[in-house]
Amino acid sequence: MGRLEREAVGRGTRLEAAALDVVADHGRAVDAVRAALAPIQDAAVRRELDAIPAARLQDVTEGRLRLGSIEQSGLRTVGAVLAAGPYRLRQIPGVGQRTVDQTLAAARRLAEAVHETVAVHIDVDHPAPETTALVRALHVLVEAGPDARRALDRARELMPRLRPLLAGAGPAAGRLRMLLAGRERRARALTAVEELRALLDETERAGLPALFAQASVDLLRGPESEVAAWVDFELRSAEYYGLLAEISGRAPDAAAAEGFLPDEIAERVRHQQLDDTHRRVSLRGYQAFGARFVLAQRKVVLGDEMGLGKTIQAIAVLAHLAAEGQSHFMVVCPASVLVNWSREVEARSSLRVLVLHGPDRQDAFADWKGRGGVAVTTFDALRGFPAPGGGEVGLIVVDEAHSVKNPQAKRSQAVSEWAGRCDRVLFMTGTPMENRVAEFRSLVGMLDRGVAEALGDGDALAGSVAFRKAVAPVYLRRNQDDVLTELPSLQHTDEWEELSAPDEEAYREAVRAGNFMAMRRAAYARPERSAKLDRLREIVREAGENGQKTVVFSNFKDVLRVVGEALAADGADLFGPLTGAVPAARRQLIVDDFAQAPGPAVLTAQIQAGGVGLNMQAASVVVICEPQIKPTIEHQAVARAHRMGQVRPVRVHRLLATGGVDERIVAILERKTRLFDAYARRSAVAEATPDAVDVSDTELARRIVEEEQARLGMAGPVSAEPA
Incomplete structure (x- = not known):
């Protein structure tokens, strides 16, 4: 008795130290994130408060405040009121101490509310020293990965079991201490040593010593450079934002x-x-x-x-x-x-x-x-x-x-x-x-x-x-x-275009033939004078000048061909088209090549083929060449770019022609979207009606063709099969 007991206590002590190191190293990494986040968050709160009119303070106090004199003095926002402070407010004629106290109390309540809700967005295109510091601090935790979190959890679970055993086995740590201990303490110490050995064997089988050691190394390792941290952020932004939301309490x-x-x-x-x-x-x-x-x-x-x-x-x-x-x-x-x-x-x-x-x-x-x-x-x-x-x-x-x-x-x-x-x-x-x-x-x-x-x-x-x-x-x-407070903004723009004379001629021919699908793509039938195509080229050109990548969706292969030819003539770096005929593995490679292309690029895709499963968050501009019959098709396509992992605001441009089939489809889409929202999303009241539920796409297409023939004073066959 002696050496083996001392070895067990020594192993336990080293394991305790390793577990404590993991907890401390993780805590320091989290504190570094909080320290880097604080000035960014404070600046965001100030911007929000500077945009809130001072009149909103009336809402907080249920209309009890008299703000006329304060606003007339030039303090027109909540941010300005807070910056002024009690001394300046008290100098305003007609403003007493009670009004000052109530006004500042209301302003602080609004500030607290803003602080609780403001979201921090990291601008990857305009890195500043503050955001760089935050990205570098987050990089440590992201790079350490789930193993570091697993080590932290295991360390916290282990400590309550390990500490009492080490305390009980204390006398066995030294020969003299064991000799000086009474019989009862020695017996307790030996029992604790046996239980300690069992726990140490359990942790060895679970690989905890190696897990703790690796986690501490990973948590102390920073990025090679600022550039490396930013590149990793762009590749794994969802993980960065997830950690940020957790640490910030958002x-x-x-x-x-x-x-x-x-x-x-x-x-x-x-x-x-x-x-x-x-x-x-x-x-x-x-x-x-x-x-x-x-x-x-x-x-x-x-x-x-x-x-x-x-x-x-x-x-x-x-x-x-x-x-x-x-x-x-x-x-x-x-x-x-x-x-x-x-x-x-x-x-x-x-x-x-x-x-x-x-x-x-x-x-x-x-x-x-x-x-x-x-x-x-x-x-x-x-x-x-x-x-x-x-x-x-x-x-x-x-x-x-x-x-x-x-x-x-x-x-x-x-x-x-x-x-x-x-x-x-x-x-x-x-x-x-x-x-x-x-x-x-x-x-x-x-x-x-x-x-x-x-x-x-x-x-x-x-x-x-x-x-x-x-x-x-x-x-x-x-x-x-x-649930995604950090997701960049999504801006939808309906681009209504007046059909050119050739566009109108092609549309009338399609209506006369009763061909619903031809009506939908008629705006691209005369590409040399297509109003929609001209607008599409402008959008892509503007995106390129801003260094942005664009995805162009259409239901029709021939529309994608026309678009591709026009953009190629403009010198665009073109990828695709992604269509149903492209093998599955090839589709993913095309998307990967598009994402890895340096600078601006354009990916063209059939909306049914490109709108399912593939992740296109390299793109921050989305163009939909014509409205779709089903709202979910457009929603899926947009979500390929505007999804967790996107680091830039996404702009969606839907190209629409006035006075014809596009207007009718947009109206239908609005009705169908309300139905979807009522049941598949959260909604208090269902807005569905029986005809919104039961009318099929084919019947809707037939109705549109017949109504357009009547509007244009035509009569003819009807070919209304939807895509």
Whole structure:
């Protein structure tokens, strides 16, 4: 007895020191961020207060203040009132001490409110010393990654267990101390040493000493240079902003982050554990809640708005289930995002990935069956694989799940069969219902027949609050405005253009022929004198002069051809077009090349092919060549650029022609968007009407053609099939 006990106490003491170092090093890194953030935040608060009229102080005091004399003295904003202070306010004729006290108290309350809500935006195009200091401070934590957070959490969990054992084993740390201790203390010390050894063995098996040591090294390592920090920020801005929101306390409203779920469901989700062993990326609070929701509810639709990281949440669920011992997972998605899915899983987890696509997909399927991992395949390919036995697949993830809303389609039937054989199912879609609530009910039916059957048409029309409560067990949705306070601004501009004489001639020909699709693209039929094309070239030219990248969307390949030829003639650095005919892997490479191009560039894309799955946040200007029949198509396309990770404000230009089909489609879009907002987004009152729900796109197109023929005094055939 002696040497072994002393060694155990020494190991425990060193482990305690390592854990304390992790906590201290992380604390210093966080303090550095707060110190860099403070002056930026204070300046943002001052700007906000300087923009608030002094008259707003009346609102805070319910109209009790007399501000006439103060405003007449030149103090016209809340910021000016605060800067003036009590002495200057007291010098204003007619202003007494009571008014001064009340005015400043009201101004401070407004200042506190602004301080709580103001968002800090980091301008990547105009780095200043203050923002550079903030980016460098954040870089330390981002570069340290989730392992540093894991080390911090483990250190905090370990300390309450380790400290009492070290205190109890204290006499065993030295021979003399042990000799001087009484019999009872020696016995207690030996017991503590045995428990300490068991704890040390446990931490060794978990790899905690190495984890603590590496975390401290990472937390003390800064960026090589300011340039390196800024480059990393632009590449991983979502992680930087996520940390910034956490450290600054600017977390989103809790109810919004939890999708306004009923209390009993939200409480169950909060208590769901989330294992991060196989995950390589940190989650934002709302993302962690989303992953827990999937785990707690087992079969669900994750309907988060585009750009909120549904893929990351799915990977978090996969990683958790893998840590629990599950070995086989299936991801079903459009061909256009196969590459993106495999990249994301590989980059953000330690899970094995297999792509089941192409001529070798059956061999890959056999490999997956034998060895496990995350299989990624397409809707069509899934039909060629045998459905699993019960319990064989830990989770099936269906991306862009609105693609299987039609129960008669073979792809829907294949997904439904797999969903029925799996204990856990995750449907992912930012657009769970495009025109009909009934289609959303069809999706829910694959997950929970009881919930689906309870959703009658009458329930849907009763209002969105009732509808959302009814689907809460299987449906979670959050919106960008509610949870991404740092997302740069999104500015929509409808560019109304008068048709040129050749444009008008082409439009009349299309109306006379009753050809709806030709009517929609008539504005580009005479490119030499196209009003829309001229405006598009101006937008791209302006973006280029400002060093910005542009994405141009159209429903029509021939419109993209016309656009490409015009922009090429202007000398634009052109990429694309991305169309449905471009293989999935090639689409991702085109987007990557576009993102990596130095300086201004233009990517042209068919809106259905480019608006699904691909991330285009390198672009800060979006042009939509013509309005789309479905609001969700435009929304998806814009969200490819305006999403988590975007570091610049995004401007969206929708090119519209006056007096014809575009005006009618815009009116339809407004009605459909209200329906979508009423049910898929948060809304207090449903504004849907039966005809807004039930009229099909084909019928709408036919109606538009007939109305335009009547307006122009024509009669003719009608070809109204929508795209």
